[in-house]
Amino acid sequence: MALLEIDAIHVFYDNIEALKGVTFSVDTKQIVTLVGANGAGKSTTLRAISGILHPRSGDIRLDGESLSGVAPHEIAALGLMQVPEGRRIFARLTVEENLAMGAFRRRDRQAVAEDKERMMTLFPRLRERQKQVAGTLSGGEQQMVATARALMGRPRVLLMDEPSMGLSPVMVENVFETIRTINEQGVTVLLVEQNALLALSIADYAYVMESGQIVLTGRGKDLLDDEKVQRAYLG
Amino acid sequence: MSVLSHTASAHHPVAEPSPFRRPVKIGLIFGAIAVYIAVVGILPLIDARWIVVDVVSLGDAALIAIGLGAGAAVARRRAPTSSGLAPLAAQALLAGAIAGGMLAFLVIAMSLLDLRPIFIALSPMLLETLTFGLGVPLGSVILIVSGAVLGVLGAALSLGPVTIRRPILIGLSFVLVFGVFQELIQIMMQFGELIGDLRETLYTWEGLSLTGAAIIFVLSAGGAYLWTKSLRTQFHDRMAGLSPAQQAHVRTAKIIIGVLLVVLFPILAGPYIGQVMMLVGLYVLMGMGLNLEVGLAGLLDLGFVAFFAVGAYTTALLTADSPHALAAWTAIPSVSYWVAMPIAVFCSVIVGILFGIPVLGVRGDYLAVATMGLGEIVRVIVQSDMAAPLLAGAQGILQIPKPKIGSLELSDPVSLFYLTLVSSAIAAYFAWRLENSRLGRAWMAVRDDEDVAQALGINLVKVKLLAYGLGAAFAGLAGSIFAVMLTSIYPSSFQLLISINVLALIIVGGMGSLPGVVVGAIALVGLPELLREFGEYRYLFYGAALIIMMRIKPEGLWPSVTRQRELRAAAGELEEEEEAQELGAGVETPSFATQGLEK
Numbered sequence: 126m127a128l129l130e131i132d133a134i135h136v137f138y139d140n141i142e143a144l145k146g147v148t149f150s151v152d153t154k155q156i157v158t159l160v161g162a163n164g165a166g167k168s169t170t171l172r173a174i175s176g177i178l179h180p181r182s183g184d185i186r187l188d189g190e191s192l193s194g195v196a197p198h199e200i201a202a203l204g205l206m207q208v209p210e211g212r213r214i215f216a217r218l219t220v221e222e223n224l225a226m227g228a229f230r231r232r233d234r235q236a237v238a239e240d241k242e243r244m245m246t247l248f249p250r251l252r253e254r255q256k257q258v259a260g261t262l263s264g265g266e267q268q269m270v271a272t273a274r275a276l277m278g279r280p281r282v283l284l285m286d287e288p289s290m291g292l293s294p295v296m297v298e299n300v301f302e303t304i305r306t307i308n309e310q311g312v313t314v315l316l317v318e319q320n321a322l323l324a325l326s327i328a329d330y331a332y333v334m335e336s337g338q339i340v341l342t343g344r345g346k347d348l349l350d351d352e353k354v355q356r357a358y359l360g
Numbered sequence: 361m362s363v364l365s366h367t368a369s370a371h372h373p374v375a376e377p378s379p380f381r382r383p384v385k386i387g388l389i390f391g392a393i394a395v396y397i398a399v400v401g402i403l404p405l406i407d408a409r410w411i412v413v414d415v416v417s418l419g420d421a422a423l424i425a426i427g428l429g430a431g432a433a434v435a436r437r438r439a440p441t442s443s444g445l446a447p448l449a450a451q452a453l454l455a456g457a458i459a460g461g462m463l464a465f466l467v468i469a470m471s472l473l474d475l476r477p478i479f480i481a482l483s484p485m486l487l488e489t490l491t492f493g494l495g496v497p498l499g500s501v502i503l504i505v506s507g508a509v510l511g512v513l514g515a516a517l518s519l520g521p522v523t524i525r526r527p528i529l530i531g532l533s534f535v536l537v538f539g540v541f542q543e544l545i546q547i548m549m550q551f552g553e554l555i556g557d558l559r560e561t562l563y564t565w566e567g568l569s570l571t572g573a574a575i576i577f578v579l580s581a582g583g584a585y586l587w588t589k590s591l592r593t594q595f596h597d598r599m600a601g602l603s604p605a606q607q608a609h610v611r612t613a614k615i616i617i618g619v620l621l622v623v624l625f626p627i628l629a630g631p632y633i634g635q636v637m638m639l640v641g642l643y644v645l646m647g648m649g650l651n652l653e654v655g656l657a658g659l660l661d662l663g664f665v666a667f668f669a670v671g672a673y674t675t676a677l678l679t680a681d682s683p684h685a686l687a688a689w690t691a692i693p694s695v696s697y698w699v700a701m702p703i704a705v706f707c708s709v710i711v712g713i714l715f716g717i718p719v720l721g722v723r724g725d726y727l728a729v730a731t732m733g734l735g736e737i738v739r740v741i742v743q744s745d746m747a748a749p750l751l752a753g754a755q756g757i758l759q760i761p762k763p764k765i766g767s768l769e770l771s772d773p774v775s776l777f778y779l780t781l782v783s784s785a786i787a788a789y790f791a792w793r794l795e796n797s798r799l800g801r802a803w804m805a806v807r808d809d810e811d812v813a814q815a816l817g818i819n820l821v822k823v824k825l826l827a828y829g830l831g832a833a834f835a836g837l838a839g840s841i842f843a844v845m846l847t848s849i850y851p852s853s854f855q856l857l858i859s860i861n862v863l864a865l866i867i868v869g870g871m872g873s874l875p876g877v878v879v880g881a882i883a884l885v886g887l888p889e890l891l892r893e894f895g896e897y898r899y900l901f902y903g904a905a906l907i908i909m910m911r912i913k914p915e916g917l918w919p920s921v922t923r924q925r926e927l928r929a930a931a932g933e934l935e936e937e938e939e940a941q942e943l944g945a946g947v948e949t950p951s952f953a954t955q956g957l958e959k
Contacts, residue, residue: 175815201817209815215808226805229798230817278816 126189128153128313129174129205129282134183136166136173143169145337146183151282152330156304156314158345160321161334167317168210170334171286174315175207176200187281202230204281208288212271216260220251223259223270227277237277244273247306265296272303282313289320301327325349383434383451387458387511390430394423394459395466398490401481402897407489410567411539418540419489423463427507430455431514448519449512456511457504463490464500471496523588531581538576539568541890548629622781626774634774638845640886641780642838646862647869647877648784648791649834654863655872655920656800657827658807660728662859663735666715667708667832669742669854671839674704676757676849684752697763701840708836709829711738716828720821723810735859743851756850760843776845783841787834791874794830803827861885864902868909870916879917 127150136144144166151157159167172178174185176197185192192200201207206227215223224244228237245252248269254262259270268288275283285304289297301323308314318324325331328345333354341348348354397403407419416424431452467490469475475482491499517525538545542563549559562572599607626634646668653659677686678700687694695703719730742751751757762771763779770776794800802823805813814820843849861884869880884905888898909916 177811177814196819197814198817198819201815207812207815209812213809213812215805215812217808218804222801226801226813226816229802229805274816 127151128188129315130184130186130189131170131174132184132186134170134173134180134185136169136178136180143337144173144180147334147337147339148183149332149339149342151313151315154308154311154313155329156308156316156327156345158316158318158324158328158331159334160318160324160331163319165334166337167334168286169337171207171284171315171317174200174284175205201278204279206275206278206280206283208268208271208275208283208285210286211290212264212267214259214262214267214270214274216258218259219256220259220262220270221255223274224277227274230278240277240279244276247276247303248273264292265299268292268296268300269303272300272307276307276312280312282315283307285314285316285318287318288316289318289323297323321354322349325354379447380451380454382437383455384458386430386433386437387455388462390426390433390455391459391462394426394463397422398463398466398486399479399481400897400900401479402894402900404481404483404486404489405894405897409540410542411536412570412573413564413567415570415573416539421536424510427456427459427510428514428517430459430507431511431516432518433514434511435515435518445519448515452511452515453508454511456514457508459511460504460507463507464503467491467496467500467503523585526588527581527585530584531577534580535568535573535577538562539573542567544629544633544890547632623778626777631773634772634777636886636889638773638777638780639889640881641777641784642842642845643862643865643881643885644784644878645780645787645838645841646835646858647866647881648787648874649831649838650862651831651866651872651874651877652791652794652803652834653827653831655866656795656807657803657824659824659827660724660731661828661831662728662732662856662863663715663738664731664831664835664862665854665856665858666735666738667712667835668839668842668858669738669851670708670711670832671704671836672843672849672854673742673751673757673839674707674836675700675840675843676760677751678703679761679844680757681759681761682752682757684750684757697761697840697844701837704840705833705836708832708839712829712832713825715832716825720824732856732859736856739851739854739856742854754851756848758848760847760849762847763844770844776841780841783837787837788874791834795874799823799826861902864906866916868905868917870919873916873918873920876916876918876920883917 129151131147131149133146133148134144135142135146147166147170149157149159159170161167169178173180174192176192176195176199180193187203187205192203195203215226218226221241224241225237228240231237245255250266251269251273254266259267262270272285272288288300288304292300297320304314304316305327316324316328321333325345325348331343331345331348332339333341333348341351341354343351403419403422406422407417409418410416411418411421434452434455435448467487470482470487487496490503492502493499494502517528546559546563549555561569562575563569568576599610602610626637646664649667650661650664653661653664675697676682677684678692678695679685679697681694682688685694686692715731715734719727719734722730741747743754745753747753748755762769762776764770770779802813802818805816805818806820806823810820813823842853846853865880865884866877867880868883869878870876884902888894888901894901
């Protein structure tokens with residue numbers, strides 16, 4: 126049984142069907158990516174998983190338990206932590222305080238302190254800037270804060286929405302490097318990304334979305350070599 | 361008014377990139393202020409108040425301040441490239457002269473046209489005052505010349521070394537305060553022969569004497585001079601020389617002195633000041649409550665007065681000696697104030713939570729409108745005939761007894777002030793603890809980004825309802841005290857304006873800042889009470905104060921740490937962008953990238 130299962134969900138915005146029966150799954154300790162053009166339904170899928178949108182039919186299960194009817198903050202508490210699109214860090218809080226927010230639901234202070242230390246090792250840049258107001262950081266550093274903030278919640282699945290958005294090419298590579306590192310340390314990642322080339326290159330398994338449906342599935346490397354994918358997404 | 365400034369601005373060339381553009385603009389702005397206060401009638405009003413008897417009135421002071429201000433603004437905002445004092449002096453002169461010129465223009469317009477049907481304040485007497493009784497032509501010239509002189513003085517003052525500038529400003533402020541508040545100060549100086557003699561030296565019966573003003577100026581300016589010049593460094597040196605424990609003692613001593621001042625002040629200053637301080641205290645209580653909602657949780661609330669009303673009405677219904685009191689027609693016995701107060705707070709919390717439910721999903725501007733509606737609903741219900749059998753309708757509930765401690769009745773303003781002070785202190789402690797609690801952090805997260813807060817596991821419903829409920833508790837406590845202060849309450853006491861006042865005071869004080877609430881309440885509630893003859897213009901000053909604050913000090917008079925950071929952060933981002941533009945993108949990124957990859 127997969128850790129996270131998305132089972133034939135249909136999501137509507139009023140009467141417009143945004144997701145037309147999306148099915149996929151994320152196995153433990155994998156990097157799974159959802160790629161596709163703008164408007165394909167990637168972010169809608171993520172919002173459905175995090176409980177903000179409710180599928181009209183179909184089911185989402187974490188560890189076999191249905192998430193339907195579970196409030197968004199409870200879904201977070203169950204271990205689905207997000208790195209939102211556009212980072213959305215708390216700009217006027219310090220780096221440290223941002224990380225503390227990620228651990229909001231946790232009561233195990235000792236372990237939280239250890240995790241914070243781990244984040245500082247993972248992102249040495251953030252150690253230097255612990256006391257700095259997050260809004261003053263560069264885009265790449267803010268991405269680190271958003272990632273570290275989500276990791277502070279000890280996610281069972283880390284949901285990353287367009288982490289490369291708005292970053293310079295060098296920084297983008299760095300972000301993907303980080304994702305791989307996090308994954309090697311045992312974190313399951315669901316990555317939603319427009320930058321198909323990079324996403325496919327690090328993904329264990331990938332799903333290609335188009336107009337609210339999954340049109341292709343396969344191992345990341347295989348899709349990277351797929352002719353159709355190359356033509357459609359990699360130019 | 362607008363006609364006047366338009367005509368005046370037509371005089372200056374439009375697209376001239378000269379160094380005189382800014383001074384002209386500043387002169388026009390300050391001149392417009394002067395014309396404005398004359399036209400709406402503030403000037404004649406404040407002109408009636410002496411600062412120094414027969415020498416300077418508050419009106420004169422305002423005009424002088426405008427002239428000095430124009431010069432100072434020119435000096436402060438001069439372009440960094442401009443060099444030399446002579447051009448600057450010319451610019452300041454120009455700004456001052458234009459400001460004075462606009463007044464002169466008003467004077468000429470007044471003498472030629474009959475403006476009184478439109479602007480009732482433009483009386484012949486004002487014309488007389490503005491022209492120094494010398495007739496329009498000469499008076500106008502004097503206005504322009506004195507404006508120019510003041511402009512230069514203002515610029516000189518603002519560029520002068522701090523050891524000179526600060527004492528002069530402090531000296532002038534002291535004279536201003538002693539002059540404007542002469543009645544109150546004279547009352548305070550009534551007992552003791554020695555103090556009595558001092559009073560007679562400083563004051564005549566209607567204000568400061570010239571000697572008095574001179575003494576106050578010399579003493580305060582001299583003190584400030586010594587302090588800036590040497591005492592301050594000495595003091596800091598000595599403080600640095602102390603052990604941490606001793607430093608802590610000094611801090612405690614300072615706090616004790618501060619508390620003693622607040623506690624003893626109303627006794628010294630008399631019941632009127634006590635009354636004003638009590639009112640300030642009530643607004644501080646409400647401000648702290650609204651601050652939880654708006655400042656911390658970011659939930660705009662214009663119906664806050666509803667909770668204040670609930671606190672007041674609960675107290676009244678439980679304690680009053682009236683046919684509408686619960687004791688008069690139910691089995692519920694009449695209780696003492698000390699029992700009623702916690703019940704009132706509790707009821708406010710309940711109403712606060714109920715109030716929050718319908719607006720849970722509402723955000724931003726809509727929230728302001730929705731809460732305003734809810735607040736009005738509460739007032740209208742209380743006022744309605746339908747609820748009249750229960751709540752007495754427009755007649756109000758009368759004969760609410762004053763609280764008693766043993767046999768001591770807290771009936772005079774000063775003892776009620778102490779009740780307010782103790783309540784505020786306890787409430788402030790709670791507010792402070794809340795701010796630094798888990799809940800406080802959750803509020804801040806919700807304020808900054810609701811969706812992300814939710815995605816991090818924060819229960820929006822719970823957290824928001826707690827903000828409304830706990831915020832309401834403070835207002836309920838204030839309402840409870842309000843009821844016993846007045847001993848009778850009417851629905852008309854709970855107008856929308858109270859909500860707006862409370863919101864204004866936390867904005868002026870600094871959103872999300874506890875000390876800011878106190879500062880804001882003193883500035884917006886205390887000062888207008890003390891300057892009661894300006895009551896008519898109270899909301900004009902509110903509006904002006906809000907606009908000026910937003911322009912000059914948007915973070916408030918005493919901002920909270922995060923708020924300061926935010927503004928600094930905004931400035932920082934700007935710098936970063938500029939840097940990026942200058943250096944080209946990617947200068948900083950490689951260093952980061954290598955660092956990231958090292959791990």
